[in-house]
Amino acid sequence: MKLFKCTNCGQLLYFENSTCECCKHSLGFIAEDLSLVTLDPDTNGFYSVHNNKKPPFKYCKNHEFDVCNWLIPADGTDIFCRACELNHIVPNLADPEHLRQWRLIEFAKHRLVYTLLQMKLPLVSKIQDMEKGLSFDFLTEADATQKILTGHENGLITLNVNEADDDKRELSRKQMNEPYRTLLGHFRHEVGHYYWDRLIADGPFIDEYRQLFGDEREDYAQALARNYNQGPPANWSLNFISTYASSHPWEDWAETWAHYLHIMDTLETADSFGMKVAPRIADKDNSLKANINVSPFQAQNFEELLDLWLPLTFAMNSMNRSMGNQDMYPFVIQPKVVEKLSFIHRVCYASRVN
């Protein structure tokens, strides 16, 4: 994630900010150029960008619920932004608990959409393209007749709203024996299934995909049942980023894809802060050093990024341990997984739409 700056007072701004903490100007995010801008209200109820001649903007309709700070052109007929137009079902807001949960969900989803736009991947709502578009259902158990499973089907991502609650999510994480479980991680995994359909299925990368991840025509239900009943293969960590990835080639793709997005977003954040890791004891050992001064979205070669990523994770894990927290990055990447991540990097590069 990039950092931003108030163009009125120079204050450092974060992606989710709607108001400048220092000068109290309203702020809004413009998806077209991925910028968070300082706003001046105009006399028509719209906003102009401070010290800038861009045409006026209005806030996305979801701004009124304090779940979105994105802007849309004032003169258009759209009422939702690029991120919110992907919503199909949102929680019933008659219950204030749902608003609190939805806000956390939107924070994560907006970050996801930001990264997809940075990657210049094809991204349309089902409103524009029913067949190939993407949409989200955020479902609560009170409205359901059956258990709500988080998942993806034909471009529709379903999320159980309970995943917004730390206690419930942590319980699931322990029951499933996962090292990591977050809302953002769920979104990254599920959108991976969506992009498998868009970028891999029936496309030029399918053969290479099958060589690396296996043949996805293997029976999916049987594969998942086997993983559930027998657990992962003993040597799973040599070939997979997680135990769940070993269940089926589709899940391997989605897990590795999610991991790829973790790396890209976190490296962009590190670049925004100009982070540099140079352990004093490392001396001439460059494998422990990283000077992060490149946007990961500009890097052609994934191995270059990995050379920065590993020293950064060693440092971040140590920082977390100093605070008494668990490791920020509870993963080990083996060479086979590097091959898969590099493949995803190449596929994404080749699939850019503008």
Ligand SMILES: [Zn+2]
């Ligand atoms: Zn300001």
Ligand SMILES: [Zn+2]
């Ligand atoms: Zn919005």
Ligand SMILES: [Zn+2]
């Ligand atoms: Zn999955």
